[in-house]
Amino acid sequence: MKQMADDRLVLEVDDLKTYFFTRWGVVKAVDGVSFSLRQKESLGLVGESGCGKSVTALSLLRLVPQPAGRIVGGKIRLLGEELLSKSEREMRKVRGRLISMILQDPMTSLNPVFRIGFQVGEAIQMHQGLRGKSLWDKAKEVLRLVNIPAPEARLRSYPHEMSGGMRQRVVGAIALSCQPAVLIADEPTTSLDVTIQAQYLKLLRDIQRESSMSLIFITHDFGIVAQMCDRVAVMYAGKIVERGSVLEIFDCPTHPYTQALLAAVLPVEGRPKRLFSIEGQPPSLHDLPPGCPFYERCIRRRDRCRENYPAEVEVSPGHSVNCWEAV
């Protein structure tokens, strides 16, 4: 496999902490996350439901749900500029143009009372300054790009008149139309059939090659990770617990959680009697124990795992893990 990414660092996230202050206590949704992203690189962010993947992504755009959520620490450097010290006005110029996100839920990013054409047009206009007929034509082209049949008629549809997969592609089209330096795709293909999904993923790859865009894929689908990503970060309970190249993660998963996740992937061939799954539930994020958060569910746990959070150790160059039992 060719390493496509070039050496220029586009995004550096350092010890990011995003907490929610609720009546039931402080939810440490993102608790000291660090990673970096190079130009043209694709990073896969995987992990348990509720482990903080979407909140990490929203933090990068400074769009953490208000008023409960707050970024309480860390650094986010995008193309050399520190995002956390920017004003909301400055951030508005960053969003869309430099960093853009395909939200997990297409319905929250589309306004139900406006037609699709208006919403796509608005996004294009903001960044490319087109008007009138040329704006309409551009919007049509953008929908055609993501394989929406009859784009002309679809521009007149309201979001509820489209199928789940069409809405998802419209949201993707809007994010792509601005040609950002970094695109975060949060579960971008969950409602697409596999043939359309394959075409859509190929489109992302082609755009990435042409425009040197960097991608962050948030997904539960290891097929997407295998197909699209250069590197993988595995999250658990607000922290990245393992990171490495995609081959390292698939061939030598080291954290017991990563190992269990890969073992739980359901094969298309054959039909097992009962599916393997990790026993137990993830811990609740407002009451985290001091040690390793995976302790309760871990098959290799020892006493020290309960007492102290394991430091990051390198297993091989570029592949590291936070686990006491890894060394």
Add this chain to the structure above:
Amino acid sequence: MLPLLLEAVGLKKHFPVTEGLVYQRVVGWIKAVDGIDFTVKHGETFGLVGESGCGKTTTSKLILLLETKTAGTLRFDGADIHGFNSTALKRYRASVQAVFQDPYSSLNPRMRVGDIVGEPLRINNVLSASALKERVEEVLTQVGLLPEAIARYPHEFSGGQRQRIAIARSLAPYSRLIVLDEPVSALDVSIRAQIMNLLQDLQQKLGLTFLLIAHNLATVRYMSKQVAIMYTGKIVEMGESDEIFTHPLHPYTQALFYAALPSHPRHRREESPLIGEVPNPLNPPPGCLFHPRCVYAKPVCRAEEPLLREEAPGHTVACHLY
């Protein structure tokens, strides 16, 4: 008890397409569901697979009475549901529940989880307040949530956790048929396995029947006894799940299986498996709807629409190749 729980005959749903701002006139129809027949047996899972926008969700909405049919018949336990009186209709609405693909907009953000899960029970107010609370706690535990979730609001949960709340709600009124529209695509693989195991257990224990809509082929194969493949409002292939997955006949079904993503980064693919445009539902191509994307297309495919016929016992396909 009849062996068939649900039966659809010639089911259709066409949506008008309008133009004009003030005086809207109908300029065409989207044939979202265009004459489909299928049967779902008691205690079994029926899988519905197909292209994005082919009418799967619309089919489920017709069953849930969230859309009114354009034509056709739906029978539940042998009785035509459009002939139901108000009591029978109320019972039907409680017996048929759904979990939709979108765990965000399907849960009311202003209601507490306990009220959301208890809602279908309260509509039919059969339980006392304390029995209701007990039932809500029971189903929450069954889907792997802590009972303390009752007092919280949906926004405090992640996508995956919200989907479990939706599953709990669908279980609450002791339903008989549950429509599962992408029930596990928002869950990580491990929780996904837990939920699928749970759904299987519940099915066995309670004799539940599922109509499963999913794009993940492994999920469909694992869960379903019978499978139907849809393309632009029509069923193009149908049969036992194991048979379809080992001997797919329709070129679209074959393309679907071929397009499945690699299980390892070494098996990455460069080319995109299917070329050609998805048919325009406003102006569908003549003949077989799949012919513009089909590698085997012959002249007859452009002229004549193929009908569903039995190719092997219990395995039907609509394609001129057979």
